[in-house]
Amino acid sequence: MRIVHAAAVLAAFSLVGTGPADAKGCIKGALVGGVAGHYVGRGHAVAGAAAGCIAGRHLAKKRAAARRAGHH
Numbered sequence: 001m002r003i004v005h006a007a008a009v010l011a012a013f014s015l016v017g018t019g020p021a022d023a024k025g026c027i028k029g030a031l032v033g034g035v036a037g038h039y040v041g042r043g044h045a046v047a048g049a050a051a052g053c054i055a056g057r058h059l060a061k062k063r064a065a066a067r068r069a070g071h072h
Helices: 003-013 018-040 044-069
Strands: none
Touching: 018 044
């Protein structure tokens, strides 16, 4: 089970982009996902953080694209 968690963390860190919007989305998503995973059950905090990072990064990229297009 620890190998799965380590792989999830490694995947999350490998998906982190270099832009500030990507990092900010990842950090916020990882915090929310980690807390949610903690309340789901033992050992799910890491998987929740990885999933939250991916989701947060995706949402941050969408918001940044909307701002560049002029859709505040």
